[in-house]
Amino acid sequence: MLLNNVCLLLGVISTWFTIVRGLSLTGDRTLIIYDSKYINRFYSNNNSNLDLDEEDDSVIDSEKIFEEKFSQFLCLLESNDYNYKLYDINNGEDEDLQIIKVDDSLYDNVIIFPISKTSLKSGSTPSKGKLLLSSKNLLSFFNDYNGNLMIVTSPDINNAESLTYSLNQFGIYPAPKNQVVRDYFQDNNEKLLVPSSNLLNKYVYTVEGKDTIFNLGNSSIAKLDNRAQLVPILKASKTSFIPSNSQEKKFEPWVVGSQGYLISGFQGVNNNARLIWLGSSDLLCNCNNKVNQDLIENLINWNFNAKSVIKSLNSRHYHSDSKLSYNALNYKVNDLINYEIDITEWDGSKWIPFISNDIQFELRQVDPYYRINLTHKTNVGNKTFAIYTTNDFKLPNRHGMFKFITEYERNGLSSIKDEDIKAIRHLANDEYPRSWEITNDWVYLAANAVVIVSFIAFVILFLTNTNVTPLKKNN
Amino acid sequence: MAAQTTLNTTSASANRQSKQSNSVWNDFVDAYNVATKSYWDTIKENKKLRLIDTFCLFLVLIGIIQFTFMCLIRDNFPFNGFLSGFIICVGQFVLLISLRMQYVNPFPGISKNKALGEFVVASLMLHFVCLHFIN
Numbered sequence: 001m002l003l004n005n006v007c008l009l010l011g012v013i014s015t016w017f018t019i020v021r022g023l024s025l026t027g028d029r030t031l032i033i034y035d036s037k038y039i040n041r042f043y044s045n046n047n048s049n050l051d052l053d054e055e056d057d058s059v060i061d062s063e064k065i066f067e068e069k070f071s072q073f074l075c076l077l078e079s080n081d082y083n084y085k086l087y088d089i090n091n092g093e094d095e096d097l098q099i100i101k102v103d104d105s106l107y108d109n110v111i112i113f114p115i116s117k118t119s120l121k122s123g124s125t126p127s128k129g130k131l132l133l134s135s136k137n138l139l140s141f142f143n144d145y146n147g148n149l150m151i152v153t154s155p156d157i158n159n160a161e162s163l164t165y166s167l168n169q170f171g172i173y174p175a176p177k178n179q180v181v182r183d184y185f186q187d188n189n190e191k192l193l194v195p196s197s198n199l200l201n202k203y204v205y206t207v208e209g210k211d212t213i214f215n216l217g218n219s220s221i222a223k224l225d226n227r228a229q230l231v232p233i234l235k236a237s238k239t240s241f242i243p244s245n246s247q248e249k250k251f252e253p254w255v256v257g258s259q260g261y262l263i264s265g266f267q268g269v270n271n272n273a274r275l276i277w278l279g280s281s282d283l284l285c286n287c288n289n290k291v292n293q294d295l296i297e298n299l300i301n302w303n304f305n306a307k308s309v310i311k312s313l314n315s316r317h318y319h320s321d322s323k324l325s326y327n328a329l330n331y332k333v334n335d336l337i338n339y340e341i342d343i344t345e346w347d348g349s350k351w352i353p354f355i356s357n358d359i360q361f362e363l364r365q366v367d368p369y370y371r372i373n374l375t376h377k378t379n380v381g382n383k384t385f386a387i388y389t390t391n392d393f394k395l396p397n398r399h400g401m402f403k404f405i406t407e408y409e410r411n412g413l414s415s416i417k418d419e420d421i422k423a424i425r426h427l428a429n430d431e432y433p434r435s436w437e438i439t440n441d442w443v444y445l446a447a448n449a450v451v452i453v454s455f456i457a458f459v460i461l462f463l464t465n466t467n468v469t470p471l472k473k474n475n
Numbered sequence: 476m477a478a479q480t481t482l483n484t485t486s487a488s489a490n491r492q493s494k495q496s497n498s499v500w501n502d503f504v505d506a507y508n509v510a511t512k513s514y515w516d517t518i519k520e521n522k523k524l525r526l527i528d529t530f531c532l533f534l535v536l537i538g539i540i541q542f543t544f545m546c547l548i549r550d551n552f553p554f555n556g557f558l559s560g561f562i563i564c565v566g567q568f569v570l571l572i573s574l575r576m577q578y579v580n581p582f583p584g585i586s587k588n589k590a591l592g593e594f595v596v597a598s599l600m601l602h603f604v605c606l607h608f609i610n
Contacts, residue, residue: 434610435553435556435609435610438552438553438556440548440550440552440553440556441553441556441609443541443544443556443560444541444553444556444557444559444560444561444609445556445560445609447537447540447541447560447561447563447564448559448560448563448602448605448606448609450537451534451537451563451564451567451602452563452602454530454533455567455598455602458526458530459595461526462523462526462527462591465522465523465526466522
């Protein structure tokens with residue numbers, strides 16, 4: 001109750017003072033899955049290693065602990081209008097929990113806190129929980145139902161195999177257990193401080209002059225695959241490393257220095273669903289909330305499609321002289337054409353014009369015949385979208401099926417692909433210029449005329465002359 | 476020593492070769508002279524043949540002029556125009572040559588007048604086709 005009040009207050013404050021409020025475009029139904037054993041072990045105050053299989057009370061305790069330790073994070077979700085539901089993976093009561101139910105997803109966003117291998121394996125875990133977190137289910141949720149995922153792993157436990165397997169499918173390879181990142185140049189306590197200059201993507205988090213330092217606590221590190229869909233968000237510092245722990249005899253650090261990433265995103269190409277992997281649950285914890293709040297809010301907003309979402313509203317092309325569309329007057333080779341596209345961006349509460357100077361239009365028939373930088377039409381004002389135009393261009397001297405494509409894919413922004421296939425016809429037989437209209441042709445016409453005239457002269461001379469006359473003349 | 480002998484032999488063979496080539500050249504010149512002489516002789520006697528040959532030369536000139544024009548402007552844009560102009564020259568040339576062959580050496584069973592008639596009809600067809608092709 002107190003929590004709710006605080007959230008309400010925070011929400012009111014945020015609506016009054018901050019303009020950017022992340023309203024998700026894709027939906028606010030959020031499911032938070034956590035592992036009560038993990039929460040109890042690392043976040044309960046008495047810090048004793050509880051055996052949680054004993055009583056139900058401990059489960060209720062863990063929910064309380066979770067709400068208490070992550071209250072700021074939950075508040076942030078609430079103030080951004082997300083309806084969240086908590087689910088403990090060890091809780092046998094809620095057997096019906098599903099994220100996909102008969103061809104429909106029941107949630108738009110799923111946040112998964114660190115879940116240990118043992119809790120998924122132990123007998124107390126309901127089979128539904130296993131099914132829920134199976135990599136097949138998660139990948140299908142992401143791919144087929146446009147669900148957004150936030151997966152948090154921890155370096156202190158053996159993370160559930162299905163989670164790491166799913167992450168590997170996305171090209172994210174988190175370090176194994178006990179490989180905790182440290183950076184003693186920043187701080188020699190048991191935590192990881194990362195400056196905001198390590199942020200890599202301006203569409204996820206824009207660094208506005210001020211340098212802040214984020215506290216990631218105990219953090220895991222990941223290698224990233226070389227994929228265009230991956231959106232690296234926060235890299236490790238040059239001076240960071242993984243200290244060996246004495247328990248292991250053979251120790252090989254997963255990565256060294258700035259090779260590794262602490263936070264990474266992934267965006268589906270076709271459905272624009274987004275995933276964020278966090279190497280540290282301490283990042284979201286109340287204890288670090290003061291320094292991390294900005295980052296967390298930006299991450300949530302990006303993750304759940306509340307920012308950096310762009311789309312094309314409408315694209316059209318027409319004859320630039322008569323303004324007639326394709327349907328009114330078909331295109332033929334060498335016609336002058338104008339192409340326009342409207343692009344809009346979601347700023348968290350409303351649609352605004354998306355301004356950029358690197359959007360390109362392509363006219364393709366297998367290969368691009370044209371690749372034109374689109375220019376923003378500033379004179380036609382509109383509050384919700386920006387109109388981009390190619391200005392006039394001449395269709396190539398080639399007939400056939402052509403694609404009018406605008407493909408805009410930038411790391412961190414949702415991708416735009418707008419294509420239209422139209423036929424460009426060749427000239428009809430009476431549309432070519434006649435020979436005498438082409439000046440070059442005059443030479444060849446003259447040659448024809450000369451040959452014909454001289455032929456006539458030849459025939460006349462040939463008939464009038466006899467073989468006898470020249471002999472006479474010669475004589 | 477050995478090098479010298481080889482040098483000698485090579486120079487000798489070169490001499491022989493030059494002699495050979497000289498003789499070939501002389502043969503060629505002789506043949507050419509005989510051919511031109513006989514040609515001028517036939518022409519002198521036959522004014523019709525002279526007329527045919529003049530026309531042939533004229534056609535070759537027109538063809539060359541068109542080709543150089545196309546090379547100079549470095550564009551074959553009305554390509555059908557060029558083809559039409561060039562082909563009318565070549566075609567007319569071919570027809571003239573066949574007419575000439577029949578005048579010099581009439582084919583059995585075809586009179587000279589018939590040959591001329593065929594030539595005129597074929598030429599008119601050629602002109603018709605070329606005029607259509609240029610447009």
